[in-house]
Amino acid sequence: MTARVEIYATQSCPYCYRARGLLDRKGVQYELIDVGRAPERRAEMTQRANGRRTVPQIFIDGQSMGGSDEIHALDRAGKLDPLLGL
Numbered sequence: 001m002t003a004r005v006e007i008y009a010t011q012s013c014p015y016c017y018r019a020r021g022l023l024d025r026k027g028v029q030y031e032l033i034d035v036g037r038a039p040e041r042r043a044e045m046t047q048r049a050n051g052r053r054t055v056p057q058i059f060i061d062g063q064s065m066g067g068s069d070e071i072h073a074l075d076r077a078g079k080l081d082p083l084l085g086l
Contacts, residue, residue, distance in 0.1 A: 002085040005029070008045040008057040010036035016056040019068035022075060028084055060084065 005023065007030050009016035023030055035042040035055060042053070049057040049064050058065045060083050065071055074080040 002028070003061045003083060004031075005084070006031045006033060006059040008033045008035050008041065008049075009055050010034060012036070013055050015068040019056045019058060019071055022068075022072060026081070026084065026086060028086075 005028055007016070007019060007023075009020070009032060011034065020030070020032070033041050033045070035045060045055075045057050046053050048059065049066075052064075052066075054067060056067050058067065058071055065074070065083075071080060074083065
């Protein structure tokens with residue numbers, strides 16, 4: 001079963017595009033939450049991400065994974081696919 005993936009992002013963030021590109025290449029479906037267009041969701045993101053305010057913030061099955069650098073590191077270590085259910 002594939003994991004539920006959520007990404008809090010903005011339209012102008014290159015790290016957001018990089019993270020989404022990685023997931024797109026893997027064929028992973030994700031919910032994109034644009035905190036630029038829905039700023040009220042930023043407080044929700046910050047709370048869920050243990051106080052982190054930068055975008056992207058990525059959640060897999062409700063667990064905070066951090067941002068783009070963190071999921072790329074997980075991928076390089078071979079740990080991302082199992083989390084995604086691939």
